Amino acid sequence: MSVAGRVREKLMVGLKPTRLDVINESELHAGHRSSPGTGESHFRILIVSDVFSGKSRVERHRLVNELLKDELAGGIHALALATLAPGEALPRT
Template structure:
């Protein structure tokens, strides 16, 4: 895995601390958006996350997203332009791209 930037590392740490996930995939998608809206030139403007944890068992999709966003504080929407979330309970299958 290539070296991650400071925001990517912070995302990993915050989600690990909050959810103790069995699966956590943090993808920096910024290169795919180079020159587009929200690209601040930092190389850390667009992320996607796949997280599978007990905390999402029996919780609606909307509430799962709210939990993840709450754990990340000011990162989504303020320090990062775009943030996609796929939050799963342990029994749910991972997407093929995980």
């Protein structure tokens, strides 16, 4: 299974989101000195989940990081997170 597939699966099971966007941005970083060149190292993730209700941004990110600890330790170089509870405004892009 691809890194993106494992990320999606773990977040779906762990957070039961109403929306989950996993965007592979690795091609934007190809050739950068710190990029591992795997094609699956840089991700942007948008998650909307009831689990985040009443939690701070730091607490939300810790939940995601814990779920993805194996991927973060062994291949994901950069992870941009937008973690929202239902009803919160989507970030501007």
